Amino acid sequence: MNEEQKKKQLERLKQIVLMKIATMPKNYKLSIGGEGSFNKVQIAERVNKMDDVGRKILDMELKFIKALSCGEVTKTLTSV
Amino acid sequence: MSQRLLVTRPEHDDTTTYLSYYAKLVIKYAEEKGVPVTDFKAGTVKKETINKFMEKQKPRLVFFNGHGSEDCIEGEKGEIIIKENENDELLKGKITYARSCFVAVSLGKKCSAFGKGSCFIGYEFPFQFWFDETRTANPVKDKIAAIYLEPSNELVKYLIKGNLTKAAFDKSKELMIKNMNKILKENEPGALERFKALWINCEGQKIYGDKETSF
Numbered sequence: 072m073n074e075e076q077k078k079k080q081l082e083r084l085k086q087i088v089l090m091k092i093a094t095m096p097k098n099y100k101l102s103i104g105g106e107g108s109f110n111k112v113q114i115a116e117r118v119n120k121m122d123d124v125g126r127k128i129l130d131m132e133l134k135f136i137k138a139l140s141c142g143e144v145t146k147t148l149t150s151v
Numbered sequence: 152m153s154q155r156l157l158v159t160r161p162e163h164d165d166t167t168t169y170l171s172y173y174a175k176l177v178i179k180y181a182e183e184k185g186v187p188v189t190d191f192k193a194g195t196v197k198k199e200t201i202n203k204f205m206e207k208q209k210p211r212l213v214f215f216n217g218h219g220s221e222d223c224i225e226g227e228k229g230e231i232i233i234k235e236n237e238n239d240e241l242l243k244g245k246i247t248y249a250r251s252c253f254v255a256v257s258l259g260k261k262c263s264a265f266g267k268g269s270c271f272i273g274y275e276f277p278f279q280f281w282f283d284e285t286r287t288a289n290p291v292k293d294k295i296a297a298i299y300l301e302p303s304n305e306l307v308k309y310l311i312k313g314n315l316t317k318a319a320f321d322k323s324k325e326l327m328i329k330n331m332n333k334i335l336k337e338n339e340p341g342a343l344e345r346f347k348a349l350w351i352n353c354e355g356q357k358i359y360g361d362k363e364t365s366f
């Protein structure tokens with residue numbers, strides 16, 4: 072994947088995160104260990120800024136999307 | 152080794168406050184079962200005190216709550232209480248469960264070398280949970296957070312009951328998966344995000360060392 076493709080993929084990933092996070096109730100916050108806790112507005116800010124927290128959120132999203140697409144999530148869900 | 156449960160419960164932000172409240176439920180359970188507990192609560196989670204206690208009293212089961220990183224477990228406000236290659240030998244011969252981010256990446260793996268009777272359970276991704284901001288005054292009433300924190304509490308309760316470390320590890324994973332299915336069935340706003348956080352905890356929970364040992 073060249074730099075241009077990477078940039079596009081990152082942009083798409085950001086859009087996915089922002090769209091999903093917008094569905095969260097406003098009184099919900101996500102605790103991410105030592106990074107702190109963030110409501111949906113703060114998460115969107117961090118993702119747009121692409122700081123450490125924003126990058127961690129994108130990493131987790133990517134991990135999750137990959138697991139969804141390769142059937143790993145379904146496998147986990149049906150394992151009990 | 153003494154048949155004692157050591158719990159650390161710093162409280163200096165939302166995350167540690169929630170972990171502390173939930174850890175208190177485990178303490179209550181242990182006491183009901185007649186298990187002696189040493190509770191290092193907010194204000195007392197200091198490296199020197201805890202290290203001395205672990206050296207002298209040798210509690211068999213250690214339940215850390217708080218922040219962490221790949222090579223350390225923190226106590227009060229960033230104070231490192233266990234650090235790889237510095238004082239990790241304190242975990243030798245003990246069953247350790249660290250409800251902390253990333254600790255399984257390196258520190259946890261190191262415990263594999265500690266031999267029979269030593270086991271480490273922790274997370275290789277950030278331990279994360281959604282919570283309801285309107286419930287922070289009483290976290291145990293927060294049903295959103297309970298979805299994440301109850302399965303991890305059950306891990307320690309299962310150990311207290313005398314189950315093998317691997318069985319306790321599997322039990323908490325099973326409960327996480329049940330809760331994932333519950334989130335999907337309820338299909339409330341933000342369900343997929345809530346699901347994702349729990350899936351990451353489930354995938355990131357790792358066990359190293361003696362999987363056939365018990366409390």
